[in-house]
Amino acid sequence: MIISYLIAAVAITYSVMSLGILKPPPINITEDSCFTFYTHAVYYRSHISLLRVIRNDSNTLTSLAEFDTSIKGIWIRRSVNVSQGEFELLFEFSPLHSQVPGDSDGMYIDDVRLMKGHCIRTG
Numbered sequence: 001m002i003i004s005y006l007i008a009a010v011a012i013t014y015s016v017m018s019l020g021i022l023k024p025p026p027i028n029i030t031e032d033s034c035f036t037f038y039t040h041a042v043y044y045r046s047h048i049s050l051l052r053v054i055r056n057d058s059n060t061l062t063s064l065a066e067f068d069t070s071i072k073g074i075w076i077r078r079s080v081n082v083s084q085g086e087f088e089l090l091f092e093f094s095p096l097h098s099q100v101p102g103d104s105d106g107m108y109i110d111d112v113r114l115m116k117g118h119c120i121r122t123g
Contacts, residue, residue: 025088026088029082030084032118035080037111038076039076039109040074040076041071041108052091052092053065053080053091054089054090055082064081
């Protein structure tokens, strides 16, 4: 059962010496849940970046998951278990390499959902 549909497709980009951050509105869940979404990396070089999901509880930040974004050009389903409470879930997209002025990479995020119960791993 889907509790909440948080955001539609968005693009997060970063450029020299910066982070890309997506901050959806706060949510309040009453039981442990599974946060799922799809990602699609876009790179103009062969370097990779890091996507993190961060929980913000009253300005206390906790990293829930980190994803290697080295696979580009296809949509990949991601999932993260989250415990109950009122909080914001942030997406942080950051470089793992030195940057050259003018470089810009991105991450598309789509089909973001929060579902009751723990995430089920397949495969």
